[in-house]
Amino acid sequence: MLKMSDSIMSGSINEFKQGKSPLIMPQDESTPFCPWSDDFLLGIDRLDKQHDALFSTLNKLHDILMSHGSPVAIDKTLSCLIDQTRVHFQTEETFMQQHDYPDYEGHKTLHDILLRQIEGVLETQHELESYHLQQSWAEKLDLADFLREWLLSHIVDADKKLGDFLKKHGG
Ligand SMILES: [Fe+2]
Numbered sequence: 001m002l003k004m005s006d007s008i009m010s011g012s013i014n015e016f017k018q019g020k021s022p023l024i025m026p027q028d029e030s031t032p033f034c035p036w037s038d039d040f041l042l043g044i045d046r047l048d049k050q051h052d053a054l055f056s057t058l059n060k061l062h063d064i065l066m067s068h069g070s071p072v073a074i075d076k077t078l079s080c081l082i083d084q085t086r087v088h089f090q091t092e093e094t095f096m097q098q099h100d101y102p103d104y105e106g107h108k109t110l111h112d113i114l115l116r117q118i119e120g121v122l123e124t125q126h127e128l129e130s131y132h133l134q135q136s137w138a139e140k141l142d143l144a145d146f147l148r149e150w151l152l153s154h155i156v157d158a159d160k161k162l163g164d165f166l167k168k169h170g171g
């Protein structure tokens with residue numbers, strides 16, 4: 001049985017500290033939570049469009065959290081984010097396989113770890129709801145911060161390397 005003291009955040013999500021990222025510019029009220037910038041473009045159209053869509057869904061999730069939206073709305077948007085992420089990772093992994101990308105295993109492992117983490121958060125949320133409990137808003141916002149940090153740092157590092165490789169090899 002789930003204990004109240006169990007943390008909803010696990011592993012690296014728990015260790016994540018807000019505000020450390022050099023990738024996030026200081027924000028004002030009008031700046032989206034996860035602002036898109038051409039710095040994130042890989043030059044591979046399909047992947048760039050998927051990244052842009054992930055940013056939009058993450059911004060939507062953050063807006064719902066900031067307005068203390070209903071658990072149903074949060075659940076729906078988080079599920080959508082997970083589905084989009086799964087499809088996006090599958091697209092990248094197919095490109096990697098088609099072009100014999102040398103770091104396929106390493107890049108796929110990063111994808112698998114992230115998916116396991118966010119699926120675990122959703123599962124825990126469902127378990128809490130079955131006991132008529134809820135995550136704290138701080139924990140929910142920690143998740144959004146973690147996802148933003150992960151997405152930005154993954155794009156500018158692992159995905160950029162993949163994009164450069166694909167452009168060189170006719171991707
Ligand atoms: Fe990506």
Ligand SMILES: [Fe+2]
Nearest residue numbers: 092154158159
């Ligand atoms: Fe990736």
